Amino acid sequence: MRYLPLAEADRQAMLRAIGSNSVEDLFVDVPEGARLSGKIEGLADHATELSVERQLGTLARRNLVAGEVPFFLGCGAYRHHIPASVDHLIQRGEFLTSYTPYQPEIAQGTLQALFEFQTQVARLYGCDVANASMYDGSTACWEAIVMARRIKRRGKTVISAGLHPHYVGVAQTMARFTGDVLDVALPELTDGAPGDDADRLLAAIDGETSAVVVQYPNILGHVRDLSEIAERAHAAGALLIAVVTEPVALGLIRSPGEMGADIVVGEGQAIGVGLNFGGPYVGLFACKEKFVRQMPGRLCGETVDADGKRGFVLTLSTREQHIRREKATSNICTNSGLCALAFSVHMTLLGEKGLRQLAELNHAKAVAAAERLSKVPGVELVSGPFLNEFTLRLRKEARPVVRAMVDRGVLGGVSLGRLYPGAEALRNGLVVAVTETVTNEDVEALAGALEETLA
């Protein structure tokens, strides 16, 4: 077996050395009835590398690959071009096959990369500090809500209707058990401002509110200034949590931190990570410096070694589960290190200049696509301001339209029926994401497919 170096002679020699007759004897503590005498029945035996590759390749070919068709899906996961060097670098064994840097003297590579990552994320979000990553955007969002509750000692969270419904779902799951009160609503297809419920949020903030949660750009692609919400939240003694699911947007529009957000969290997948059918992704988490001791997750900090040389270590670990146990700020242990590295490498390649160009290109293509698609009979553009994702109102229910467009070889967006099953007022909504990977031909293919399926 190719992954097992021990030869049978080694096993015998080692058994002799430890004074045992067989490997089975080493399992003497297992109650006899629970000890299997042979391999588990009904499962396949070992297979060659060639055979495994073939089996799994067969499954892989049963999926419609985004890169092979005109592709317009977003809503929390975005398809961007990733430079070849990103994947090459994260596959270096020293990164890929190392672990959490518990021994900093021999993990400076990971630690320095994390320190750079934290700085990139904090600056992108317009915050003072960022952590070394969370599982994904949705769990980062819930952790931010928990953190705000801890800081404010209040139990109510006001959540914008523009927050990704799956993020809301995660928060609702947790709130059911923790007793937090969540004030949530369904988005509306308001012309010029879909999913924007600032008035509702402002009215809902009260003396019991620990935080207001707003997604930027929101689930329907809409962007709005968060300053007023931040001011009103602060006036009521609450925090503003901003959620960013498309970090590329921040290359062009103002950061949530600049507009007064206290905690900014989000999904980093769009930069460096890829679609991967939903995971693994990388949760980004940043906040104002004064809240740092209430943050969840790992933090990397600068220090010096015994010779006075600069180095990096995991720090403020008295917040964490392995020290604080049941009093920890979170139960998180493993985070999303390699995805954070991919994000950071891609961001280093982009730099501010490249990120701005990327965002401009996304925006320009999206605006052009929105104009083209809104000329299709039966299609109306709902969106006002947006970055690279916008909402259309179709003459028909959008979900079957998306399905019918697949038969025409187009993955044409995310229907609101998929995201909000049963919500009648949203059923004709279609969210279309346009990134730099989309060509004019792709947009024409989508326009043609929409025209045919709506006819």
Added chain:
Amino acid sequence: MSMNREGRPTRPEAGEGTKTDTFTGNRALMLEEPLIFELKEEEGTGVDFADAPQVESRLGGLERNRSIGIPGLSEPQTVRHYTRLSRQNYAIDLGLFPLGSCTMKHNPRLNEKVARMPGFADIHPLQPTDTVQGALGLIHMLGEWLIRLTGMHSVAMSPKAGAHGELCGLLAIRAALEARGDAREVILVPESAHGTNPATAAFAGYRVESIPANERGRVDTEALKERLGPDVAAVMITNPNTCGLFEPDMIEISEAVHAAGGLVYCDGANFNAIVGRVRPGDLGIDAMHINLHKTFSTPHGGGGPGSGPVVFSEALTPFAPLPFVEQQGEHFALIEEETAGEHHGQGFGRMTAFHGQMGMFTRAMAYILSHGADGLRQVSGDAVLNANYILRQLEDVLDAPFGDSGPCMHEALFSDCGFQGGLSTLDLAKGLIDEGYHPMTMYFPLVVHGAMLVEPTETESKEALDQFIGALRSVAERAKAGDQTLKAAPVHAPRRRLDETLAARKPVLVYKEPERAQAAE
């Protein structure tokens, strides 16, 4: 002096000794590397873009009006920066990585190849489900293997890592208890447990009470039974436990917990010791997470991403989270909120935005198919044999607190008993770094003083083990002799010991340009 005909010396001369200072601060292949912010190219970039079409901006007046401050590097600079950083890391690819309870086994490269197949890597989580039948089929297939390997009834694939899996298990337990109108408040956790266990229980809204270990390194079964009662929701138990020992009373414990109306959560972090030989379902377990990045070889990646599917007993199956994959004839359905009502109305909800760590599922599946049922049984056998070999080869020089109570499982536990001259486990660990090894897990479990938990895994050869044993013996002898030079270790690593107190007292978590840092002071 020997020279070739061009006058180039071909033999080293007896040198003047070792001059260590260099102009660059580098030491040959050991290269110092500045931060990207110090290499900075404010307007640099390593990516070329096509020109954007001319359109009227629709940003609603939200255009950025200040600089972000993120430098960009060209591709050669970027490749060099991260390649240089990588060389300051220890890794499994470089050598034995005996970090107890982390199962640092070889990460097969076939896994990486499979995960990058476009059919798995380049598909969107919200594509219509009939366009992702192969992906859903793979999730289902992996789930079936995990169910069969554990002898359990169902599996939740969405948890993102071990601790997220623990949360999944406890929330299902809580949902099940609430469904029978039985609000219970307490989770019992052995004192030897991973810190995630009590943290998770608290995160799920429970109060945590500790159960002591006995002198044999196992849960004190009598103390546990005594504490059971109508307020105890569940027991969280790690088996094999964090002392590297199997809990021989596991069945008795499960029966007692069930009789008292509670449920049994098993931390499956140490499943590598028993995979293919013992099924947790036969031990009365109700829920257990499986770290795919431990037992099933997905890479640890410098701290994740992990993946923590949770297997459930029949009693907990109705309460498993959304979404999940269900086979319906030839078709694989994704059961989400809208379809759950029909036959999964008691599920406790959604834990994450999408369907779980697909990129880890593909890797784990490649690993499992490579080994098969026969190979996985060999995996646990070799892992346990390797650990016992280390335990018995070193117990004459290192104190093995539970060495007398029989064989260990996949990891060997030692203590600092007998170290002289004020030397500690930390000193020994740093000494091992100079020997070219990543140290074992230190100071965990908490029930042993100066604990050293050594997990070699099954992917080490006997020669590799013998060399490690020799190195550890040598450092242990120095510690027992009170050799003060150990306090200076490591001296050969990219950095000497780092000042953690300074890092925590004056946290510097992001880079500040010197001018900005000064202005802030």
